Amino acid sequence: MKRGQRNKAGTGTLIIMLALGLFLFVPLCQAAESVYPNRPIEIVVPSEPGAFGDLGPRILGQKVSEILGVPLVISNRPTASGAAGVEAVTRAKPDGYTILAAANAPVILVPLVNPQVSYTFRKLLPIAVFAYSSNVLVVRSDSPHKTMNDLVAFAKKNPGKLTYGSTGAAHISRISMELLKEAAGVDIVHVPYQGGGSLRAAILGGHVDLAPISIAPVLSLVKAGNLRVLVSFSENRLDELPDVPTAKEVGYPNSVLPTWLGYMAPLGTPRPIIDKWNQAIQKALSDPGVKSELEKVALTIDYKTPEVMTQVMEREERILSEWVKKGGLTRK
Amino acid sequence: MDIFQGLIYGFSVSLQLSNLFACLLGVVLGTVVGVLPGLGPVAAIALLLPITLKMSTVASIIMLAGVFYGAMYGGSITSILVNIPGESASVVTCLDGYPMAQKGRAGPALAISAIGSFVAGTLSILGLTFLGPLLAKFALKFGAPEFFSLILFGLTMIAYLTSGSWIKAVLMAALGLTLRTVGADPIEGTPRFTYGFTSIMDGIEITAIVIGLFAISEVFFNIERTLQNREILSAPITGLWPTRQDLRVSAAPIGRGSLIGFFLGIIPGIGPVIPTFISYGVEKRISRHPERFGTGMIEAVAAPEAANNAATGGSLIPLFSLGIPANLVMALLISALMLHGVQPGPLLMRDHPEVFWGVITSMYTGNVFLLILNLPLVGIWVKILKIPYFLLFPLIILLCVIGVYSVNSNPMDIVVMTLFGGIGYFMRKFGYEAAPMVLALVLGGILELTFRQSLIFFRGDLTLFFSRPIAAIFLIAAFLVILSAFLPGLKRIRSQVPGE
Numbered sequence: 001m002k003r004g005q006r007n008k009a010g011t012g013t014l015i016i017m018l019a020l021g022l023f024l025f026v027p028l029c030q031a032a033e034s035v036y037p038n039r040p041i042e043i044v045v046p047s048e049p050g051a052f053g054d055l056g057p058r059i060l061g062q063k064v065s066e067i068l069g070v071p072l073v074i075s076n077r078p079t080a081s082g083a084a085g086v087e088a089v090t091r092a093k094p095d096g097y098t099i100l101a102a103a104n105a106p107v108i109l110v111p112l113v114n115p116q117v118s119y120t121f122r123k124l125l126p127i128a129v130f131a132y133s134s135n136v137l138v139v140r141s142d143s144p145h146k147t148m149n150d151l152v153a154f155a156k157k158n159p160g161k162l163t164y165g166s167t168g169a170a171h172i173s174r175i176s177m178e179l180l181k182e183a184a185g186v187d188i189v190h191v192p193y194q195g196g197g198s199l200r201a202a203i204l205g206g207h208v209d210l211a212p213i214s215i216a217p218v219l220s221l222v223k224a225g226n227l228r229v230l231v232s233f234s235e236n237r238l239d240e241l242p243d244v245p246t247a248k249e250v251g252y253p254n255s256v257l258p259t260w261l262g263y264m265a266p267l268g269t270p271r272p273i274i275d276k277w278n279q280a281i282q283k284a285l286s287d288p289g290v291k292s293e294l295e296k297v298a299l300t301i302d303y304k305t306p307e308v309m310t311q312v313m314e315r316e317e318r319i320l321s322e323w324v325k326k327g328g329l330t331r332k
Numbered sequence: 333m334d335i336f337q338g339l340i341y342g343f344s345v346s347l348q349l350s351n352l353f354a355c356l357l358g359v360v361l362g363t364v365v366g367v368l369p370g371l372g373p374v375a376a377i378a379l380l381l382p383i384t385l386k387m388s389t390v391a392s393i394i395m396l397a398g399v400f401y402g403a404m405y406g407g408s409i410t411s412i413l414v415n416i417p418g419e420s421a422s423v424v425t426c427l428d429g430y431p432m433a434q435k436g437r438a439g440p441a442l443a444i445s446a447i448g449s450f451v452a453g454t455l456s457i458l459g460l461t462f463l464g465p466l467l468a469k470f471a472l473k474f475g476a477p478e479f480f481s482l483i484l485f486g487l488t489m490i491a492y493l494t495s496g497s498w499i500k501a502v503l504m505a506a507l508g509l510t511l512r513t514v515g516a517d518p519i520e521g522t523p524r525f526t527y528g529f530t531s532i533m534d535g536i537e538i539t540a541i542v543i544g545l546f547a548i549s550e551v552f553f554n555i556e557r558t559l560q561n562r563e564i565l566s567a568p569i570t571g572l573w574p575t576r577q578d579l580r581v582s583a584a585p586i587g588r589g590s591l592i593g594f595f596l597g598i599i600p601g602i603g604p605v606i607p608t609f610i611s612y613g614v615e616k617r618i619s620r621h622p623e624r625f626g627t628g629m630i631e632a633v634a635a636p637e638a639a640n641n642a643a644t645g646g647s648l649i650p651l652f653s654l655g656i657p658a659n660l661v662m663a664l665l666i667s668a669l670m671l672h673g674v675q676p677g678p679l680l681m682r683d684h685p686e687v688f689w690g691v692i693t694s695m696y697t698g699n700v701f702l703l704i705l706n707l708p709l710v711g712i713w714v715k716i717l718k719i720p721y722f723l724l725f726p727l728i729i730l731l732c733v734i735g736v737y738s739v740n741s742n743p744m745d746i747v748v749m750t751l752f753g754g755i756g757y758f759m760r761k762f763g764y765e766a767a768p769m770v771l772a773l774v775l776g777g778i779l780e781l782t783f784r785q786s787l788i789f790f791r792g793d794l795t796l797f798f799s800r801p802i803a804a805i806f807l808i809a810a811f812l813v814i815l816s817a818f819l820p821g822l823k824r825i826r827s828q829v830p831g832e
Contacts, residue, residue: 049378080533197657205472220677
């Protein structure tokens with residue numbers, strides 16, 4: 001990992017790193033036509049620093065940078081739920097020096113719910129999916145609802161009495177919950193919070209009854225006995241919680257929506273560059289160090305080819321757009 | 333392990349040479365990013381995250397925490413010298429710190445903010461050490477209605493943020509709240525007043541507005557003065573150190589600022605900004621010379637500086653005992669812990685005592701480092717004021733542009749900053765103060781969110797706010813502050829101002 005930009009900067013000063021970040025935006029006019037890549041590549045991350053949409057590409061990026069032999073410089077563009085970052089990449093020069101660290105929320109969900117956003121995932125070329133993170137439905141451990149069936153039975157008898165908090169109106173975990181509500185035919189009131197931190201405080205403090213939330217930050221609260229997981233919105237049972245059923249098992253297959261992370265490039269990027277990236281990602285993922293570091297932030301390695309990635313995005317777009325058409329976000 | 337064993341064990345960790353070095357590095361970097369406007373601890377910690385993978389867990393967290401409280405020290409420096417709030421928590425420091433510098437008392441202002449920060453930092457770590465787990469439970473009692481009432485109370489502090497017209501202050505606050513509604517609505521995500529611009533979907537960047545209103549408008553104003561051949565400093569630079577009198581009047585405000593900062597810092601979502609405004613308001617309310625606030629009162633620098641540093645200690649409580657981040661910086665610390673395979677939360681103290689006690693004790697040493705670093709630097713910082721203004725102002729503008737851009741890498745923010753620089757210039761010309769507007773901007777988002785969350789919980793019934801004891805107390809307090817504006821005590825303050 002010695003060649004990575006960020007490690008070199010470790011011995012330098014913060015200011016130098018900043019200056020580098022800044023100058024990336026100055027179009028570098030170089031004699032092209034040499035072997036790709038021959039200069040730093042900008043990775044646009046459409047989420048805030050420290051969110052796992054940011055941690056994933058940071059961890060994998062170190063290895064990828066070593067394989068490609070050039071620094072990868074991360075620029076966080078979280079504005080408008082990441083739409084600003086995705087939009088910037090759709091407009092970037094398709095020369096392989098601007099790559100999007102994609103995730104399903106900014107690429108697929110945001111354009112469906114935000115009328116101002118004009119892109120779709122078809123404006124970008126898929127490179128690969130590299131990992132996913134699962135969302136789970138938690139209650140406080142002193143909650144009377146022990147299983148999903150208990151909960152649905154209670155909610156049916158008491159419509160509008162239960163509340164659930166979300167990390168935000170247009171977040172994947174919230175959509176899973178809404179799809180579950182729809183399939184179960186129950187009325188549970190939605191209270192949006194801003195981010196996972198305030199939602200965890202709300203569920204622990206008993207201000208909301210339920211919370212669909214990413215597993216990583218609540219795992220320790222589950223293990224410490226403060227929270228209980230009712231169901232996981234993942235394809236398979238989670239390694240950390242083998243006793244927890246998946247939404248599919250309890251009869252709500254549509255609400256299985258993992259948050260995946262991958263890479264995409266601007267439309268028109270030459271095929272050899274996409275292939276080079278794809279191979280670099282595969283190689284990086286086979287590194288045991290990368291695997292364990294991704295696992296520490298509850299990201300599971302899940303490599304998908306560009307073709308499979310397109311299928312995944314088509315399925316999600318179909319499910320989500322149906323839901324949005326039926327009233328989606330604005331529905332209580 | 334009881335507290336004293338824990339502390340001794342912690343010091344045995346944090347005083348190891350490598351950890352001591354990590355602490356020093358963290359606080360120095362923190363001071364640097366605090367000085368640079370816009371570039372706050374969030375950006376710095378995000379940049380440092382991958383580097384920490386090469387360090388031990390304890391050393392990484394010690395360093396990153398150091399960046400956070402170091403930034404609180406650094407933020408006050410540019411506020412005092414050139415009226416640039418290094419980060420939002422330093423806005424209040426500008427109000428009296430910059431007038432002190434103009435009167436030639438930059439030295440005492442810088443020194444008292446370092447001393448106040450040190451005392452408050454130390455007090456809040458003591459609080460964290462001895463009261464931590466107890467208070468974490470209290471913090472969880474804050475649901476949406478409690479937040480809303482607390483924020484509403486915070487907003488009444490505009491009564492104390494102005495030395496001029498009360499009506500103008502309310503107008504500015506209303507304008508601030510209105511500006512805050514730009515962007516996606518916090519409940520449904522519907523875009524409001526965005527006119528098709530994606531770049532303002534998340535609202536107008538507050539850092540850009542704040543730096544525009546304070547720093548850029550000050551530059552415009554000073555250029556005008558320079559053109560008229562008037563001096564920017566109204567008095568020659570006198571003594572570098574606070575006098576005995578300065579220290580005496582600052583002691584109690586530092587204590588009160590520390591308490592306010594610490595207790596508000598514990599509550600997730602409050603952050604270090606709100607405590608600074610509230611502690612300024614409290615000082616002005618109980619001062620015997622409230623009319624002189626805003627003209628360079630040393631206690632008005634000391635109290636908010638103490639408050640923002642105490643808030644950093646407070647905000648570690650929910651992090652360490654529950655794994656809940658009190659603010660964005662804490663969210664990053666959680667990511668850092670997880671990158672090292674440490675799960676923050678109730679089990680942290682048991683499973684990783686070296687992290688828990690090591691980090692806490694490193695903060696004692698870190699605060700000593702900061703004091704030792706900052707006091708000798710006062711002399712050097714003050715020399716900046718001797719640079720001819722035609723050389724200084726392009727530098728200030730450059731710093732502001734870089735700083736504002738670095739927040740979101742969003743070029744629109746530079747346009748916003750410039751625009752608000754112009755607006756701020758005219759506001760100043762016509763006697764409208766920027767502080768009430770900034771307070772409203774900072775509080776507006778969470779005010780709206782928690783109000784609407786509360787309405788969802790209460791099914792639209794407003795009277796239910798009074799069914800929650802904590803919420804009721806803050807609502808009554810807010811009401812009393814507004815009422816007191818019409819009572820003799822406060823009227824006296826206002827009537828005396830024009831005679832200044």
